Amino acid sequence: MKNLSKITGLTAAALLAALPAFAQETAVAAEAAADVMDKGDVAWMMTSTVLVLFMTIPGLALFYGGLVRAKNMLSILMQTTVIAAMMMIIWVIYGYSFAFGGGTSPFWGGLGKLFLSGVSVDSMSATFSEGIVIPEFLFLAFQMTFAAITPALIIGAFAERIKFSAVLLFCALWGTLVYFPVAHMVWDGAGLIFNWGAIDFAGGTVVHINAGIAALVGCIVIGPRVGLGKDMMAPHSMTLTLVGTGMLWVGWFGFNVGSNLEANAGATLAMINTFIATAAAALAWSAIEAVARGKASMLGAASGIVAGLVAITPACGTVGPMGAIVLGVIASLICYFFVAVVKNKFGYDDSLDVFGIHGIGGITGAILVGILSDPSFGGTGLFVESGSIVDQVFVQIKAVAVTIVWSGVVSFILFKLVDMLIGLRVSTDEERQGLDQTSHGESAYHM
Structure with a gap:
């Protein structure tokens, strides 16, 4: 013992x-x-990632391509394709680190994940639910598709007149100095706008306002197309534009619903909102066009669809279905006014209405989400601590203002820099002949 x-x-x-x-x-x-990783979440996020790529190639390429003249169709396809490919490489080298590198700066993510340092098959990324994770490679790839499509949106504003080399150089610089910092500010836990409590579920500020403002600056700096107001500049194929529109709408479910990061009830809210806000916007655009012009056009219906998709993007996870309908209608009417009235009034040549639809639609959605997300309007709740609609709207306006100023000022500097280095615009003869032949030595169509 x-x-x-x-x-x-x-x-x-x-x-x-x-x-x-x-x-x-x-x-x-x-x-x-x-920390739990669910295979259903992983499968859905992989699907969403591919859907956002589908939005870009071929969706956006065909949507834009059908809207330009036949002699510039291939140039739009080429610009969209190569911009997307270039941004994917930039993203994995340093873009992911600049946006989500783990730094504490409110303006950029730092160099902690440069060349994907520390990212492996074993590293995980958090979702909105505590303890639920997805592979970091998957989050990285999903965000990469956003980085790929956003600069490609800009090119519609100055289509048919910019050098291929100039658009690539501009997009590389713009992604580095505009997109990555704004993505960090809005979506990273250390970001300036994130910590204000701003609501941007899937990219109203990061993608659409960002690209729309850069597009407006670009079309003003580069100037109007040769023969604008004199030559016929109607879309060469509304059929292809509708095909591209449909692809955008389908792919947008990856864009919006995928931004939930999980396959759960929250994803279903984003899904139904993406359906009905878009449908409401298409009907509203067609209706106002029928009243104002006497006829509803296919171009108008397609424009309404995109306006609705843009406006619901920041709001799809927090507004209720009835709020989504209201948002779609309001955004469509405001975008129509900018496309049909404001553009003509001020005379800027936003060729494919990037600012009028993406910029204005993004601003509308980013501000109204501060109202329509309130439970009294059927929403899921506000993000500001006070829970006040006034406070939330003020935060949304601040987020919009920062994005406009950041994108506008930096984009202007970058356009001027690229113009100084290699020139922005093709010659008048090249523009008249068409960019398909002069920039790429081939044609989209052969007789």
Whole structure:
């Protein structure tokens, strides 16, 4: 009994000495056990990532391509394709780090994940639900498709007159100095706008206002197309534009619903809102066009669809279905006014109405989400601590203002820099002949 007592005493002493380390290991194990990766979430996010790529190629390419003249069709396809490919490479080299690198700056993510340092098949990324994670490679790839499509949106504003080399250089610089910082400010936990409590579920500020403002600056700096107001500049194929529109709408479910980061009930709210806000906007555009012009056009219906998609993007996860209908109608009417009235009034040649639809639609959605997300309007709730609609709208306006100023000022500098280095615009003869032949040596169509 004496020996047993001695052994027991030693064992107890050893256990007491080991308790701190054991407690730490237990805490780490508990934390690891709390993080759950669901294969359904992973499968949905992989699908969403591919859907956003589908929005760009071929969706956006065909939507824009059908709207230009036949002699510039291939140039639009080429610009969209190469911009997307270029941005994917830039994203994995340093873009992901600049946006989500783990830094504490409110304006950029730092260099912590340069060349994907520390990102592996074992690293995980958080979702909106505590303890639910997805592979970091998947989050990286999903965000990469956003980085690929956003600069490609800009090109519609100065289609048919910009050098291929100039548009690539501008987009590379713009992604670095505009898109990545704004993505960090809005979506990263350390970001300036994120910490204000601004609502931007899927990219009203990051994607649409950002691109729309750069588009407006670009079309003003580059100037109007040769023969504007004199030559026929009607879309060469509304059929292809509608095909592209349909692809955009389908792909947008990856854009919006995928931004939920999980396949759960929240994703279904984003899904129904993406359906009905878009449908309401298409009907509203067709209706106002029928009243104002006497006829509803296919171009108008397609424009309404895109306006609705743009406006619901920041709001799809927080507004109710009835609020989504209201948002779609309001955004469509405001975008129509800018496309049909404001553009003609001020005379800027936004060739494919990037600012009028993406910029204005994004601003409308980003501000109205501060009202329509309130539970009294059927929404899921506001993000500001006070829970006040006035406070939330003020935060939304601040977020919009920062995005407009950041994108506008930096984009203007970059356009001027590219013009100084290599020139922005093709010659008048090249523009009249068409960019398909002069920039790429081939044609979209052959007789």
